[in-house]
Amino acid sequence: MIRSALVYKTVFPRLKHKDSHYKNVPTEDDWVLAKEISDKLDVFYQATEEFSGTKYPTANNYLPTVCDIRDAINEWSISTFEQIKLMASYMAHKFDSY
Known part of the structure; x- marks a missing residue:
C-alpha cells in the first residue's frame, strides 16, 4: 500500500486544492520515510512470495529467508530514522517470541 501511495506522490498536493476536507498533505520528509519503509518491507514481500510459491516448504527452503529477515531487522535497529x-x-520482539 505504501508503494502504491508513492506512485501518486504528486497527486496529494493537488487533492488539497480540489477537496476542502483534505487538509493534511504529506511533507517531503513523510515521503522520504514512506520510501524508506517501503524499501525495508520489501524483504517481507519477497519472503511471502517464496513461501506462497510452494505447498510444502521445508526448513532448507525457508530457513535462509528467515535468517535474511532477522538480519534485516538487526540492520534496521541502527537506522537514522x-x-x-x-x-x-x-x-x-515478535520475531524472538517465535
Missing part, C-alpha cells in the same frame, strides 16, 4: 528503529524493535 527513529520510526524505523522503533519498528525494528517491535519486530525483533
